[in-house]
Amino acid sequence: MISDGFGTSSETLARDFIRSENGIENSWVSVLDGLLVGSTRTSSNSSFVTDSAAAATAFSCGVKSFNGAVGITTDSKPCGTVLEAAKAKGYKTGLITTARITHATPAAFAAHVVNRNMEELVALQEIGNNTIQNKVDLLFGGGKCLFLPSTDAGSCRTDDIDVWGIARSNGYTQISSKAEFDSLNVNTTKLPLMGLFASEHMSYEIDRSADQEPSLSEMVYKGLNVLNSNSQNGPGFFVMIEGARIDMAAHDNDPATHLHEIVAYWETVTAVHKFIDMHPDTAMVATSDHETGGLTLGIDPDYAWYPRALAPVKRSAASICSDMKHVPVQNRVEFVSGIVFPYLMGINDASQEEILSIVRASSMDSQICRRFIGQAVSARAHIGWTTGGHTGGDVGLYAYGAGTSDLRGSYENVQISDYMSKYLGVDMGPVSKLLANEVVRQPNFPYHQRVDDL
Structure with missing residues (x-):
């Protein structure tokens, strides 16, 4: 195995x-x-x-x-x-x-x-x-x-x-x-x-x-x-x-x-x-x-990580980014702020910069889009990634x-x-x-x- x-x-x-x-x-x-x-x-x-x-x-x-x-x-x-x-x-x-x-x-x-x-x-x-x-x-x-x-x-x-x-x-x-x-x-x-x-x-x-x-x-x-x-x-x-x-x-x-x-x-x-x-x-x-x-489980400055932040996530970053390709560009801010963050990721305190970063990434490289979504969840769980x-x-x-x-x-x-x-x-x-x-x-x-x- x-x-x-x-x-x-x-x-x-x-x-x-x-x-x-x-x-x-x-x-x-x-x-x-x-x-x-x-x-x-x-x-x-x-x-x-x-x-x-x-x-x-x-x-x-x-x-x-x-x-x-x-x-x-x-x-x-x-x-x-x-x-x-x-x-x-x-x-x-x-x-x-x-x-x-x-x-x-x-x-x-x-x-x-x-x-x-x-x-x-x-x-x-x-x-x-x-x-x-x-x-x-x-x-x-x-x-x-x-x-x-x-x-x-x-x-x-x-x-x-x-x-x-x-x-x-x-x-x-x-x-x-x-x-x-x-x-x-x-x-x-x-x-x-x-x-x-x-x-x-x-x-x-x-x-x-x-x-x-x-x-x-x-x-x-x-x-x-x-x-x-x-x-x-x-x-x-x-x-x-x-x-x-x-x-x-x-x-x-x-x-x-x-x-x-x-x-x-x-x-x-x-x-x-x-x-x-x-x-x-x-x-x-x-x-x-x-x-x-x-x-890494734990990021500066706190000695903590929060598993609960992973529980409400309903979809993979890959599937979310794939779906966004089918949303008209002019509607993506609303889609990310109204659907992706609160419903698919369980995040209700997304900043405007986080929303815009994912919207911009959705028109660029798919992997960049996926990582922006993953990093939004990781930040709230206090999970770090080095690569x-x-x-x-x-x-x-x-x-x-x-x-x-x-x-x-x-x-x-x-x-x-x-x-x-x-x-x-x-x-x-x-x-x-x-x-x-x-x-x-x-x-x-x-x-x-x-x-x-x-």
Whole structure:
């Protein structure tokens, strides 16, 4: 399990909020707190401050690579991943995320590209259209647009390759709606299975419509049981689970959205915990790729922070800024002062400067708009942010289940891969040799990065 962009201050934020809202005593801990066994060091080969691609590559391949690298070594050679090695040994495999399924973290377990934004090539590699057939048995997440040919109205590909159709030809059962997801019978559903429930990333938990998209915990509950029912005649299964949007909310310095993502991740950890209690031959390792935002609980001059300020927020900064694009410019001051601040953010003392700053930002860069909204909530909660990017601090390491008693202390991110491969009894070396001729560069790739995707 990978909680993207989640540091120890984020855990404290969510814990303090739950305690404050429910009048719980100081000794209360979250399900994650109860599984804490140590910490993970997060640097990449190219920087003390990693990105998700290099961090996930450290977890998957057991090698430190450069920022932006997906499943490759520092000399841009494919490295076999723990998922691929598990597949080669007969395990069923899965990827579950709230991001695009082709995003950096899931990609690093099943793809090999020199730039994390080569997601069109990642989509092909994840379904095993090249060296390893049907590489990932179960894929749950977002990013359907990257599987559709450019001729399709819902596509975000630049070519006419129909990856969705190729996957279907390769035997994948495919679903795209919550109704189809709900109808899956965990005891009779056969693999391979692909469920992509959003064109891009899945919705933030604070914005999610329960009848439109499954939650992370719902995907994990169903995913674990489908994988388990399909692996009765083999050694078992390996699955990577990502709470992806914890990170994206932190990039926006949006504390309430960040909070809701953390609580959703806690619910997912609870689901995994219960599964392990029923299947005690299973192990869970949970950590983060890095911290995002430089979150600080308390700002000058007071020794205080106020969780209650996060409670009335109804929408993510991202969705608010998106909606503002559809409000006529001449009406935006009224919209921000009459709707956004009092109703969507629960703020009744907004200054004229705060209102005008958000209105001006709404006509500029979307990320600036999101951060202005996030900072308005943060100021009232006395939450500080040092950056809109990543930081280099250690992150928590959590474990539960069979064989995890030895995981205690401070670990390099590559050592997490060592533990998983030993636990599963797999060797990534032969897979690396098998992948020697894997194509790692997407043809005609436009080199760019979307800042909110880092």
